[in-house]
Amino acid sequence: METFANLADGFAIALTWQNLALALLGCFLGTIMGALPGLGPSNGVAILIPLAFTLGLGATPSLILLTSVYYGAMYGGRISSILLGIPGDEPAMMTVLDGHPMAKKGMAGEALAISGIASFVGSFFATWGLILLAPQLVKIALLFGPAEYFALFALAFMTLGGVSSTNQAKSAFAAMLGLGLAMIGVDTQTGVPRFTFGEVHLYDGLDFLVAIVGLFALSEVFIFLENRHGGSADGTKLTIGRLTPPMSMVKACTPTMLRTSFLGFLAGVLPGAGASLGSFISYSMEKRLKDKDGTFGTGDPRGVAAPEAGNNAAAGGALVPMLALGVPGSGTTAVLLAVLLSLNITPGPLLFAQNPDVVWGLIAALFIANFMLLAMNIPMVGLFTRVLMIPSRILMPIVAMVSFVGIYGISGSSFDLMVMIGFGVMGWVLRKFDVPLVPIILGTLLGNTMENNLRRAITIDNGDWFTLIDSPLAIALWAIAILGFVLPLLVGARVKAKMHARRDEEGSISD
């Protein structure tokens, strides 16, 4: 019952004109960013963070805006998957398999509608899952001491490469690079400067927002410059057709949607999985379970519903560890963590006790955003298909300039812009080497907290390093971490080969 009281309070917070307008704006921008190939949930949110700050929004409104973008991007990715056969973002790539054949058969409208409904079902159940599961996880997290937190951070880094990672050495490299960057600046415990090389600008440390926008948004601009595909996606006249799916189709897809929502949510909550893997396993499971006549891959509506429910549910699931533990399991939630940290809010068990307004306001806003998205994505889908026709030679300069404006708006310093360009180049090079970027971001975000927990744990135990593996809880976390690191070495190559059969370039920023 307490949950419902909290939720009611949350709705009271979310139902102000400002918050509703922000949710609407976020849903709209998110759907566009999801639909446009080249912009996905993580770089979409990254570009908008500085905007949320410079507008002077408080914690709850900023989060409402940015998580609406996140949910919206999960909806939007399917539009270009279905109409153009190009996934609009990474999690939507499985939707291509059946969505595009449906469109070719003249059933684009039905495909868009059924995938919109599937997205709604996935997000809806995932938001309920968030409500039910997060408080339970908080109860466990309250048992954590500094040693357990250190183990938890280690777990996050060791699993972040994901089950689909083929080269764990590169994931480890990325995590250490991020942690190393976080060390720059004045040491919080003793006050000595580290790795600043006498540069005063570096005493405060690197601003992780600068790193995020550079790595995610600017590197994308460089990729486009390299490939010079400045045109729009091949816009051969698309007929959308009727936008209402026949009841029989909805009925046939309902069990699929429910099953894959559950599976996707699970994939989202678990470390190292995320939305892309959520949609992948949802599709694979449905195919194995239901594909008796071999219709999957030729335009089966269930093959559209499964990955869409799966990836939207995973998006909601990924919010659970981020809010309850302060440890994100996917790229976009890492970016959302950056937002919280910049607003001086530390997610984790204390967030639920100290800032219940933020948590429940956010959850209520997610429900509202979900209904807005359903409304936007079925009747108004024609609007977004027109946005798809904007060629990237117009879009990319805008992306670059908005990134610059956002960072300059926060700090007003040319030095930060130079650092951001540096990160952009670094991001481009690392993407070429197939080094994942998300661990770098997570490292810069969590580096100092991780070190503080380590030092606190050892100081409490008078300098005994074995305190790190002293409790059963810590040992369990280390065991999961090691398992999560070793598992991809065994199965990673196979999973990745299946997931990335179509295109490879997005691997570094997969979500």
Add this chain to the structure above:
Amino acid sequence: MSDRIFGIFGILLSIGFALAALQIEESFLSDAVGPKAFPLIIAAILGLSSAVIALRPDPEPAWPPLGQLAEIAAAVVVMMLYAQFLPVAGFVAATAVAAAYLGWRLGSAPVEALLIGVGTSVGIYVIFHLVLGLSLARGPWGF
């Protein structure tokens, strides 16, 4: 081959990082761990993973031809100039030039690129500065 060079670069980076960590001056008020230990752990794992990358390289990444590399380098230079000239020339002028350049290099015709540049710049100025009240760089003309 690329991965081997990358790995060796990583090893050098980790050595440099470790050396810089050893240079950190410890204050007399230190906790049991001190400011050096964690960076040294990072350096060790960084070096180890770089060594693995160098010893077990992935297939060669698809490097762009020299022309495209020059393209990216030129874009970087333009962006750096943009960062430096932003406070001098003001937001609208600097952004129009930078956006026009990017649009041109992404394949717009020169006149069209100029329109994209001016449109982007004025559009951002109107939305972000006039509507949302964000403070942007002021140039000699006040915008």
